[in-house]
């Protein structure tokens with residue numbers, strides 16, 4: 111697949127979701143003359159020390175909205191350097207991607223260890239997102255020039271690289287992911303004390319690499335796993351503490367340091383622990399939990 115060079119021929123089908131607070135919008139569309147559909151995410155980028163001088167210059171034209179005594183509001187049109195937007199594209203997008211990026215009712219599910227084995231696991235084996243992109247990274251077929259750190263060990267090794275959501279323009283929204291080399295660890299649920307050397311290694315070497323490359327010390331990092339993740343190949347998120355990554359609520363993020371400690375105290379903690387997470391109205395997994403009587407039927 112070749113990268114896009116513009117949105118020439120793009121036809122919008124629907125706004126799937128929009129987040130005024132994050133200044134982002136998720137759009138469903140297609141390209142004229144092509145059958146495949148696309149999901150496009152547009153997001154305004156944060157200000158940075160490099161771009162501020164362009165914003166606060168004679169090149170930024172101001173139109174006054176309100177002026178009262180010492181208070182003024184303006185609509186500003188800054189020069190191109192300040193106007194970049196971050197664009198993410200999934201193309202061709204599957205119906206599951208459309209669901210993932212749509213706005214829907216959400217429900218909190220309490221998944222016991224048995225629920226995982228009886229409901230979630232069989233569902234995952236049939237329905238999970240493809241993780242070809244993960245293998246492409248691990249095999250250096252894609253994004254190899256973006257790798258920040260690699261430990262090639264088959265058991266405890268991983269690749270640390272910028273998350274797709276980070277444009278690398280400024281470190282105050284730093285976002286990297288560590289992807290483990292070992293295949294077959296689907297998520298937090300699969301972790302046992304046997305994986306402690308792997309987890310310690312990711313924590314320590316990930317922190318060191320970020321300190322070295324981006325000058326961000328460990329006390330400024332939020333290091334966590336998602337449960338449920340979107341992609342079932344173990345990976346750890348590293349974000350700047352000042353940055354609230356979208357899609358990372360209290361119920362979904364599990365600090366790596368806590369995960370390590372839980373496994374040190376109790377080797378099979380995560381196969382027993384009830385884990386809470388949100389499911390959305392159109393998630394197939396929600397239907398499975400409903401079928402099993404573990405979530406009430408639709409109420410409205």
Ligand code: M7G
Pocket residue numbers: 243253271272273274275287335336338339340341342357
């Ligand atoms: P997750 O916890 O499985 O799910 O995290 P989420 O996407 O719902 O948070 C997967 C992480 O991998 C996310 O932070 C994605 O932004 C990131 N990611 C997804 N893809 C398809 C890619 C990719 O192709 N390259 C990189 N570098 N990151 C990706």
